[in-house]
Amino acid sequence: MRHPSDGALRRLLDEPSGVAETDRQHAADCPRCRSSVDAMQADAALVAALMTEESTEVDVDGAWLVASTSSSATARSTISTPAAARRRALARPVAAALAFVVVLTGAGVAAANDWLPIFRTERVAPVSITAADLLALPDLSAYGDLLVTSRPNVRAVPDAAAAAAATGLDVPQVTDLPRGVRGEPVVQVGSKASVTFTFSTERAAKAAAAAGKPLPPPPLGLDGSSVRLDAGPGVAQVWSSSAGVPALIVGRAVAPTAYSSGVRFETMRDYLLSLPGLPERVADQLRAFAADDSTLPLPVPADRVTTRSARVRGVDAVVLTTRDRTMAGVVWVADAVVTVVAGSLDADEVLTVARELT
């Protein structure tokens, strides 16, 4: 029996309808081809995850303003031209002005809606997730409007004292650097970030129809209601190795908090968990936080990272170790502040740093 080509198997992942029926049937029945498809899917998911940028909204209006004011300029074909520099200089104030308006309107919406706190992080718990699970997650933006009302604006500051002044956080100090980590850290701070999601039954129905799945009936009052997620401010100290890879990161931030304009946390959570596309295994784990409005699920790539728990400074912490043992990290929450110690170290080394922070 002739096996379909790699090209046909690869296309099965993206466009099954473009693959000949005989090849499709074969791939479904043949263990060897099925395992090839699985390997291809894993590679494709990995590459997709690594090539995909953090998805923030593209500012089309601002970009058009830039393009329309500079398109009469003389031709240029490279990036580092004076024209490009001028364009960037122009783009910044435009973006800044827009951000200002967005934050103002966001603040107005928040005030008008009388936000109820529905979630406050008091601890973290790992949720094991594979790259394929991640790809299968429903795209929230298809179910309503996702608006970033406040960006973290991450920037470097000269030292820990400046970071403390900028964030109001106690900046953790490392007493003894682990072996192999040297020098002074780069200190970065980020302001509070805020994202608002407004659910739209109409958009959700369209998204579900496009996916060929029926939309579970939304609970009363969900349409048009909003959930706001706040996180930060935060600070990170990063020690780099000669290769430019962080040897040690010590980060601290005000842990995420969620607010609702009316719907209860359980209602929103249960409904989101029932949406088509969410892998059952992941939904089950998330459901395990039942009636819990204070445990932050920490998505962990199960095929690459193992987790265990440990005690750090009197609270439960999650210890993460990559399966190849090249990196480890520890995360804990105390007084609504999340702290992370991670690096190209082993689990014992990060725990030692974590326990000795002052």
Add this chain to the structure above:
Amino acid sequence: MRMPGSPAPSVRSDLEVVFRREYPAVVGVAARVLGSRDQAEDVAQDVFLSFGRTSVPASEARGWLCVAAAHTALNLLRSGRRRSAREDAVATYDAVVPDVADTVVRLEERTHVRAALARLPRKQAMALVLRHSGLSYAEVAAALDMSPGSVGTTVRRAESTLRKELTRHASSL
């Protein structure tokens, strides 16, 4: 290119419509290659500027723009006129403060996936980027002048090479 002494180039009248419709997609293509939104937006501006002087039918604009964005971004990636890996690592870190543990694993890989992308044969890199940007097999085939049947093979080869390079790098740490 505008020749010295020639009249100022006229810009096509449907540019704004096409720009507003396709700009996010074009930025997305360049960002996949470069891993930097700022640089991707610069590439997108350049690509639309070139598009404004063509007579490519509006119905074919998306394919044309995506191909141009991928080419321009790959050229930039290979020219080394990007930020250094160090700056890149810090910038990647910026984007995802809450998931620091995961980030430690990822930012390392993101830097290396771009180095590996720069080394791929141009056709493989183009097919990979266009496919992952959401173009159909038929659109990729038309853009790169290949048969739809060979798109899968080319994309698969590129993904396999990238994964091997990442694995090789991870084990040499």
